[in-house]
Amino acid sequence: MKTLRKIGSYLQGHPNMNLTPGVEMSTGSLGQGISTACGMAKGAKFLGKNFNVYTLLGDGEVEEGQVWEAVMFAAHYKLDNLCIAVDVNGLQIDGATADVMNSAPLDKKFTAFGCEVVKIDGHDFNALEKAFDTFHKTQSKPTVILLRTVKGKGVSFMENQAGRHGKAPNDDELKIALAEIESARAKIEEAA
Ligand SMILES: Cc1ncc(C[n+]2csc(CCOP(=O)(O)OP(=O)(O)O)c2C)c(N)n1
Ligand SMILES: [Mg+2]
Structure with missing residues (x-):
């Protein structure tokens, strides 16, 4: 951890599958996670395998067009084995999401894209448990959990x-x- 974000560190800032144990995919470009998750969830259905895929996005990350293409894909292929959690902390790297590129209202957008949407306080463990229950019960569409959080809480x-x-x-x-x-x-x- 002491070399975090330093050149030569295996924790240089973005996950590197060639250097960091346990990391299976090199990433860094926002939007790649959900696209990969969609591929995994579709792959499970294709192979008849019974597993779920969980992906976590930031509310700044959803400003990327790639995210919405992936969500469209998830709804089109009825990926009810895909759980999309979004950390809605209202901030991205250099300011408030509302000022940089306002993505609100996220609930209406994900609903319009064909997802089941649950909105909760992301710091409330009981609410989290209920939201994951909703995911397990939902059929024929992906579930989005919008987590209202405080960065650095x-x-x-x-x-x-x-x-x-x-x-x-x-x-x-x-x-x-x-x-x-x-x-x-x-x-x-x-x-x-
Ligand atoms: C495609 C792409 N554009 C820009 C960046 C630079 N960038 C890294 S993190 C970030 C903001 C992410 O905000 P959010 O998802 O809300 O994460 P938080 O800061 O709240 O943890 C940006 C713009 C990037 N990594 N990839
Ligand atoms: Mg954020």
């Missing part, structure tokens, strides 16, 4: 900061961040 100086997109904390920031997370964890345990 739980660390005061990271919350809702677009600049934190891919930036590691320095030593001082790390101490504060860990203390804040630890105190939140203790509060949850007290309440339980």
Whole structure:
């Protein structure tokens, strides 16, 4: 982790299947994940295999045209074994998604493209469980879970900061961040 985003590191910033253990596909260009997931889900149907495919997108990522071509494909081939989760944190790499390229309303768009759509608080584990139940029950179309989230949640100086997109904390920031997370964890345990 100490070499994150440095030249020569196997965590240089984008996943590299030739260098990073466990990574099966080199990516970096937004939109590739859902396209590959569609291929996997269609492949499962074609081969008569009974497995599900899960893909996670950002709300900035859905500004890419490639994403919508993939969603059209998923609906056309009735890929009910495909679960598309979108992290809706309202931010992308250099600002608010609403300012850079407004993609709202995502629920109406995914519905119009032929998907089952569930909207939840992405930090609520019970809501997540219910959303995945909906996915398991839905037939003949892909399911989209829109997760309303806060970027950097739980660390005061990271919350809702677009600049934190891919930036590691320095030593001082790390101490504060860990203390804040630890105190939140203790509060949850007290309440339980
Ligand atoms: C095709 C393409 N265009 C632009 C970029 C540069 N880029 C990397 S991440 C990013 C923003 C992604 O925003 P979002 O999906 O909302 O992710 P978040 O920052 O919220 O984690 C951009 C524009 C890229 N990687 N690929
Ligand atoms: Mg985002």
